[in-house]
Amino acid sequence: MADMKSNLNTVWYKDTKGSGRLKADYLKTNIAIPESSGGSGEGANPKELLVSSATTCYIMTLVYMLEQKKLSVTGIVMNTEAVNSKEEGLRIVHLPQVILSANSTEEHLQSVRKIMISAEQACEVGNLLKKAGVLIEVEGKVEIESDTDLVSQYIEENQLNWD
Numbered sequence: 001m002a003d004m005k006s007n008l009n010t011v012w013y014k015d016t017k018g019s020g021r022l023k024a025d026y027l028k029t030n031i032a033i034p035e036s037s038g039g040s041g042e043g044a045n046p047k048e049l050l051v052s053s054a055t056t057c058y059i060m061t062l063v064y065m066l067e068q069k070k071l072s073v074t075g076i077v078m079n080t081e082a083v084n085s086k087e088e089g090l091r092i093v094h095l096p097q098v099i100l101s102a103n104s105t106e107e108h109l110q111s112v113r114k115i116m117i118s119a120e121q122a123c124e125v126g127n128l129l130k131k132a133g134v135l136i137e138v139e140g141k142v143e144i145e146s147d148t149d150l151v152s153q154y155i156e157e158n159q160l161n162w163d
Contacts, residue, residue, distance in 0.1 A: 006024060006025075007024070007025075008022060008023065008024045009022070009023045009024075010022050010023075010031070016033050016037075016038050016039050017033075017038075017039060017040050018032075018040065019031065019032040019040055019042050019043045020032070020043065022044075022049075029043065029044050029049075030042065030043030030044065031043040031044050031045070031049075032044070032045065033045065047082070047084060047090070050129075051080060051082040051092055053125045054080070054092055054094075054123070054125050054126050054129055054134075054136065055078070055080040055092075055094065056125075057123040057124060057125035057126060058078075058080075058094050058096075058119060058120060058123045058125075058126060058138075059076065059078055059094075059096065061119040061122050061123045062076065062096060062098075062115065062116065062119035063076065065115045065118060065119050065122070066098070066112065066115055069111055069115065071100065071104075071108055071111060071112060071115075072100055072101035072103070072104060072108070073098060073099065073100060073101075073112075074099050074100065074101050074145050074151075075098075075099040075150060075151035076096060076097070076098050076099070076151075077096075077097050077099075077150065077151060077154040078094060078095060078096040078097065079095040080092060080093065080094050080095065081093045081095065088135070089133055089134065089135070090129075090133075090134045090135070091134070091135045091136075091137070092126075092129070092134060092135070092136045092137070093136075093137045093138070093139060094120065094136070094137070094138045094139070094140070095138075095139050095140065095141075096116060096138065096140040096141070097140065097141045097142075097143065097150070097154075098112050098116070098140065098141070098142050098143070099142075099143050099144075099145055099150055099151065100112065100142065100143070100144055100145065101144075101145050102144060102145045102146075104144055109142045109144075112140075112142045113140065113142060116138050116140040117138060119138075120136060120137075120138045
């Protein structure tokens, strides 16, 4: 029996300047050929979706590993930067910021830093991409919870509130 089974539905309208839609159980997005490739650019392109897969795999692996160590995490925010060039190929840099509870120790901070690297090494999607020559790096930060709600601030700054 398969470990994973996914069913995605896709529709495309018109030609290369057109756009399409992609739907899975918990994903709905517009898709389009990038303007740089002669398309409309009015939707996610294949490389954005590929980087999205690497990003979600990494953050979910990170969350799982932090939970296994029973660290008191109050929030995680993350940017991921991807650059694709003919000379260097695709490079992905995850920039996680893990916020620990106010009573965390220096030992907890060190554990999180190690787990950030371990999560990158354990991410199955990232490992598939590395086999294809993609360079993946992690440049993480760990912070102790303060009076500033960093997660809410991040959500607002990056327009992640979909309510």
